[in-house]
Amino acid sequence: xxxxxxxxxxxxxxxxxxxxxxxxxxxGYAATRTRDIAEEAGLNLALLNYYFRSKExxxxxxxxxxxxxxxxxxxxxxxxxxxxxxxKVEQIVSNYIDMLMQNPDLxxxxxxxxxxxxxxxxxxxxxxxxxxxHFVKQLKERQPGLQPLHFIxxxxxxxxxxxxxxxxxxxxxxxxxxxxxxxxxxRKVLVPKWMKAMLKVK
Amino acid sequence: xxxxxxxxxxxxxxxxxxxxxxxxxxxGYAATRTRDIAEEAGLNLALLNYYFRSKExxxxxxxxxxxxxxxxxxxxxxxxxxxxxxxKVEQIVSNYIDMLMQNPDLxxxxxxxxxxxxxxxxxxxxxxxxxxxHFVKQLKERQPGLQPLHFIxxxxxxxxxxxxxxxxxxxxxxxxxxxxxxxxxxRKVLVPKWMKAMLKVK
DNA sequence: TCTTAATTTAATCATTTGATTAAAATATTT
DNA sequence: AAATATTTTAATCAAATGATTAAATTAAGA
Numbered sequence: 001x002x003x004x005x006x007x008x009x010x011x012x013x014x015x016x017x018x019x020x021x022x023x024x025x026x027x028g029y030a031a032t033r034t035r036d037i038a039e040e041a042g043l044n045l046a047l048l049n050y051y052f053r054s055k056e057x058x059x060x061x062x063x064x065x066x067x068x069x070x071x072x073x074x075x076x077x078x079x080x081x082x083x084x085x086x087x088k089v090e091q092i093v094s095n096y097i098d099m100l101m102q103n104p105d106l107x108x109x110x111x112x113x114x115x116x117x118x119x120x121x122x123x124x125x126x127x128x129x130x131x132x133x134h135f136v137k138q139l140k141e142r143q144p145g146l147q148p149l150h151f152i153x154x155x156x157x158x159x160x161x162x163x164x165x166x167x168x169x170x171x172x173x174x175x176x177x178x179x180x181x182x183x184x185x186x187r188k189v190l191v192p193k194w195m196k197a198m199l200k201v202k
Numbered sequence: 203x204x205x206x207x208x209x210x211x212x213x214x215x216x217x218x219x220x221x222x223x224x225x226x227x228x229x230g231y232a233a234t235r236t237r238d239i240a241e242e243a244g245l246n247l248a249l250l251n252y253y254f255r256s257k258e259x260x261x262x263x264x265x266x267x268x269x270x271x272x273x274x275x276x277x278x279x280x281x282x283x284x285x286x287x288x289x290k291v292e293q294i295v296s297n298y299i300d301m302l303m304q305n306p307d308l309x310x311x312x313x314x315x316x317x318x319x320x321x322x323x324x325x326x327x328x329x330x331x332x333x334x335x336h337f338v339k340q341l342k343e344r345q346p347g348l349q350p351l352h353f354i355x356x357x358x359x360x361x362x363x364x365x366x367x368x369x370x371x372x373x374x375x376x377x378x379x380x381x382x383x384x385x386x387x388x389r390k391v392l393v394p395k396w397m398k399a400m401l402k403v404k
Numbered sequence: 405t406c407t408t409a410a411t412t413t414a415a416t417c418a419t420t421t422g423a424t425t426a427a428a429a430t431a432t433t434t
Numbered sequence: 435a436a437a438t439a440t441t442t443t444a445a446t447c448a449a450a451t452g453a454t455t456a457a458a459t460t461a462a463g464a
Binding site for chain 1: 420421422423424425
């Protein structure tokens with residue numbers, strides 16, 4: 001019996017997954033053809049169904065990865081007992097921007113796909129994790145009058161929305177690729193300052 | 203020759219358009235089947251190709267409508283010489299939230315579709331309109347150190363991102379439908395205050 | 405009421421697309 | 435090198451899907 005060639009198998013399997021990541025995140029599930037993925041990977045179509053049972057199975061695997069990527073940035077920072085609220089904000093903002101600069105299609109991909117499949121997130125325990133987090137506790141102390149969700153949505157919006165809306169502003173010719181990178185670099189400093197100022201309001 | 207029955211024609215055509223609006227904005231172009239639209243409209247499939255030449259033509263019509271809807275809220279307010287900067291922010295935020303409460307799927311729809319078709323916005327002269335706006339002029343006076351785009355992206359992010367991310371937060375069970383409506387009502391007041399505070403930073 | 409034009413439908417086509425299969429090629433073990 | 439298992443491919447299938455067509459139905463005007 002021939003041993004499974006771990007190297008080559010991993011390489012081929014990884015080629016498919018990498019191609020799937022690229023095509024799925026760029027075009028979304030419905031607009032993606034399994035043939036697109038095969039071509040992107042430089043492989044024949046049948047291989048996708050040999051390695052993965054179906055388009056859907058392949059998609060689910062990529063989706064899990066991407067959701068992990070999207071939430072992983074934040075989850076452990078939220079419960080760091082050693083940092084102040086302001087430090088947490090700085091770290092979350094900075095980490096998110098770094099990660100999203102490497103994965104600019106990630107937010108729109110996840111946000112688009114979840115709209116058709118709300119159940120996808122159920123398994124994740126991120127909701128509970130957020131509600132019970134040290135971060136939320138600190139927020140309530142600092143500004144008892146403000147619902148934590150308002151603050152979280154605003155913070156994430158300031159970080160994520162630029163990536164989601166980038167194609168629009170580029171089409172409107174008010175934003176180039178270079179100036180986008182520069183803008184996001186500035187936002188690492190600006191957003192934490194702004195969030196501090198917002199917490200002082202009223 | 204029978205006169206065209208304006209009433210019935212308009213009614214049927216409008217039924218198709220209304221169904222197309224609903225299905226396209228909910229599921230996106232690629233995931234939408236022309237049969238879905240026909241069924242939603244309570245009509246036979248062939249009628250879609252009788253009234254509109256193709257799925258794509260029908261989509262383009264809806265898309266133009268939706269882009270108009272998305273930008274129309276803002277464009278005239280930007281150049282109102284009679285209002286202060288703070289008043290403009292209040293009005294834009296308030297109008298956007300009202301409009302989006304009626305069309306919650308609108309932002310994700312437009313943002314998703316433009317990623318595959320950047321050319322779609324080229325025709326719109328919104329970019330120039332923004333750059334030359336009274337609003338931008340007022341921003342530069344108030345805070346010469348801050349790029350107007352930073353401010354605009356933040357303001358729109360605070361308003362639009364909640365709608366885009368609503369399915370995520372609902373899945374995470376940190377947000378119900380009712381509390382979302384309440385949250386957006388509060389945001390009409392909060393966001394302008396926050397934007398004022400942000401302009402004072404540094 | 406009869407004729408004519410507009411409207412609607414059922415049936416069908418051609419293409420796309422996800423998936424399978426059987427054979428060929430490649431690699432591994434002995 | 436021979437035998438065996440794994441990997442890859444070309445060819446093909448069945449279902450889904452956008453679109454068309456020709457016939458049936460409905461409405462309007464004379």
